[in-house]
Structure formats: structure tokens, C-alpha cells
Amino acid sequence: MSTENQDAALVPVTEEQIDAIMLAAQALVGVTAQSVAEVEDLVTLPQLRVLVLVAGRGPLNLHALAMAMGIHPSNATRACDRLVAAGLLRRLESSVDRRNLVLGLTDDGQQLVSAMVQRRRRAVAAVLEQVPATRRRALASAMRTFGLAAGEAPAGNAWKLGWPG
Numbered sequence: 001m002s003t004e005n006q007d008a009a010l011v012p013v014t015e016e017q018i019d020a021i022m023l024a025a026q027a028l029v030g031v032t033a034q035s036v037a038e039v040e041d042l043v044t045l046p047q048l049r050v051l052v053l054v055a056g057r058g059p060l061n062l063h064a065l066a067m068a069m070g071i072h073p074s075n076a077t078r079a080c081d082r083l084v085a086a087g088l089l090r091r092l093e094s095s096v097d098r099r100n101l102v103l104g105l106t107d108d109g110q111q112l113v114s115a116m117v118q119r120r121r122r123a124v125a126a127v128l129e130q131v132p133a134t135r136r137r138a139l140a141s142a143m144r145t146f147g148l149a150a151g152e153a154p155a156g157n158a159w160k161l162g163w164p165g
Helices: 003-010 015-037 045-057 062-069 073-085 107-128 133-149 155-160
Strands: 089-093 101-105
Touching (some): 015 107, 045 062, 045 073, 045 089, 045 101, 062 073, 073 089, 101 107
Antiparallel strands (some): 089 101
């Protein structure tokens, strides 16, 4: 354990610190909910989860997808069938085992996920513009530290919405 982690364990967390993080989380949930709402006429939330996982991890087989989502493989199959029919997901032969099919995004699927991420990034940028420039670096550092402590992936995969995997 690093000295910094040992120090953190010795100093109790305050209600003020918890309240500050809860306030920030509320704002981030609002940004996330808005970006999801903008695609809900095209896909359901579980379908969006499939697209986001495949976008973030690359091609997945149905078993790996179901495990990542914490659902039964039959539920993953139904969601994927609808996404394939909608032209957002495609089934591909595995490069490792030709008997195994993997799921990959189509160009339309990638475009949908990318557009959602870009809208979310613009919304976060608009909020950050309200933060004094002299405080943004410290804020970004604190948020990164918090996210990493929570086990989240670095910035390139931060749009996973905290889904396990």
C-alpha cells in the first residue's frame, strides 16, 4: 500500500466531501441521461448497453456479452437479434474459432455510439466552461482520482456508463 493510500485510510471521510461528490454525480447522471434520451427513439437502454460494450471492447461473442451485462445469454441473443435487424450490429466469424460467432458494430452502430459520446462530451465541456479556469486542472485531477479509485477505465472508455465488465 502506498503512503498516500495509507494516509487516506487514516483520515475519515467527511459528510461535506460525500455531499460534494453526490452533487457532482447528480450533474453527471443528468448529462448521461440526456445523451441516452437522444438515442432512445432508435434503441432501448439494454440495446444501447450492447452497442457501448461492443464499441468499447471490440467484437464479443454472445456468452462474453451476456457475462459483461450480467444477464442470461437468451436475453443477450434477443437484444442482439434486434440490433442486427436494425443494421447496428453484425455477426462475424471469430478469427480464433470459425465455429464461434462474434458481434461487431456496423458503421451505423459505430456512428450512433460516437454521436452519443460526442454529445456527452459537449455537455461536459459546457459545464466545465462554468468552472473558473484556474480550478479546472485540480477538478479534472480529482475526478480522475475518484474514477480510478472506483475502478473505472481511463478517459478513452469513460463513456461505458459504469456498467460492469
